[in-house]
Amino acid sequence: MLQHPLVLSGQYGSPYTLKMRAVLRYRRIPFRWVLRDSRWDDLPEVPVRLIPVIVFPDVEGRTDRGHGEAMVDSSPLIMRLEGMVAERSLVPADPALAFVDALLEDVADEWLTKPMYHYRWAYEADIDKAGKLLPLGQNLQVDAAQARKMYDFITRRQIGRRAMVGSTDANAPILEASYRRVLGILTDLFATQDFLLGSRPGRGDFGMFGQLSQLVKWDPTPMAIAAVEAPKVIHWVDRMDDLSWLEVDVADWGTLEALPSATRDLLAEAGRTYAPFMVANAAALEAGAEEVVCEIDGQEYRQAPFKYQGKCLHWLREGYAALAGSDRTRVDAALVGTGCEVLLG
Numbered sequence: 641m642l643q644h645p646l647v648l649s650g651q652y653g654s655p656y657t658l659k660m661r662a663v664l665r666y667r668r669i670p671f672r673w674v675l676r677d678s679r680w681d682d683l684p685e686v687p688v689r690l691i692p693v694i695v696f697p698d699v700e701g702r703t704d705r706g707h708g709e710a711m712v713d714s715s716p717l718i719m720r721l722e723g724m725v726a727e728r729s730l731v732p733a734d735p736a737l738a739f740v741d742a743l744l745e746d747v748a749d750e751w752l753t754k755p756m757y758h759y760r761w762a763y764e765a766d767i768d769k770a771g772k773l774l775p776l777g778q779n780l781q782v783d784a785a786q787a788r789k790m791y792d793f794i795t796r797r798q799i800g801r802r803a804m805v806g807s808t809d810a811n812a813p814i815l816e817a818s819y820r821r822v823l824g825i826l827t828d829l830f831a832t833q834d835f836l837l838g839s840r841p842g843r844g845d846f847g848m849f850g851q852l853s854q855l856v857k858w859d860p861t862p863m864a865i866a867a868v869e870a871p872k873v874i875h876w877v878d879r880m881d882d883l884s885w886l887e888v889d890v891a892d893w894g895t896l897e898a899l900p901s902a903t904r905d906l907l908a909e910a911g912r913t914y915a916p917f918m919v920a921n922a923a924a925l926e927a928g929a930e931e932v933v934c935e936i937d938g939q940e941y942r943q944a945p946f947k948y949q950g951k952c953l954h955w956l957r958e959g960y961a962a963l964a965g966s967d968r969t970r971v972d973a974a975l976v977g978t979g980c981e982v983l984l985g
């Protein structure tokens with residue numbers, strides 16, 4: 641167990657912040673919550689100005705400015721916590737199963753985030769809600785004139801960044817169809833299971849939860865879709881938010897060979913969308929191209945290359961290469977026919 645509580649800092653409208661909060665709650669790791677950029681924000685310097693931030697205390701337990709170590713990026717944060725606390729791990733002991741789970745996490749973090757950002761900043765009702773609500777994280781006492789200024793600033797900035805993540809009018813049908821298919825696949829999953837790998841949550845579940853916490857519970861347009869098409873997904877998101885009550889056992893991990901069929905469908909969804917994008921993105925980065933152009937689900941998809949997602953594919957390939965030969969064969973067998981094969985070959 642940890643000597644001193646960590647700090648988790650972020651915002652309520654941030655999918656990755658809620659992902660990390662859910663991880664800490666499920667893992668029963670004590671933390672102090674700090675609203676980023678509010679008057680309670682006393683965080684030390686961060687390497688990159690992103691949320692969420694976790695501050696690891698110094699030996700005296702200090703986490704305020706000048707003390708402790710601040711870190712961003714939820715996936716490496718999750719793995720750092722794995723090295724610090726053994727109980728209620730998110731990583732199954734079977735390395736091949738753990739690899740597929742890490743892939744599912746990346747699909748959520750790097751693909752499902754596109755529909756999430758898209759719905760928030762492409763639809764008028766969603767823009768309006770986000771423009772009014774998001775600035776309140778900094779200051780609840782903001783007056784009307786100030787609120788108006790912040791509304792204009794944040795909506796203009798975020799709408800301006802739409803194309804960066806692929807939320808263009810041309811790509812919209814691809815992103816929206818993928819969101820609806822994910823809702824359908826998860827609804828199928830919940831007919832027999834509670835989590836992607838079976839009876840206890842892994843990294844994939846928390847990744848999905850992060851994006852869905854916004855899609856099905858925060859942004860009006862995708863929320864309305866989920867209310868009609870996927871009530872079970874809405875309920876699951878409520879559960880995932882705080883799983884501190886769930887008792888788990890090693891035996892609750894499923895096996896790679898008996899992956900729920902809906903989880904296989906989710907891998908096939910990734911093979912249809914995430915995989916061609918990730919591969920084309922890495923190729924565009926390598927070629928120094930100005931645009932990623934690829935075919936997703938029979939349609940042309942275009943966006944500017946995204947450096948971080950190039951790194952994600954690199955990490956995925958490193959993880960695959962680090963597996964024993966027999967485990968690579970098992971991963972290959974799990975992915976065959978899903979379209980995810982291109983990620984590793």
Ligand SMILES: N[C@@H](CCC(=O)N[C@@H](CS)C(=O)NCC(=O)O)C(=O)O
Nearest residue numbers: 654655656689690691692713714715
């Ligand atoms: N890869 C990071 C992504 C975090 C991220 O993209 N955070 C967004 C908000 S959810 C952010 O802080 N953006 C900075 C900005 O909008 O200025 C993770 O996994 O945590």
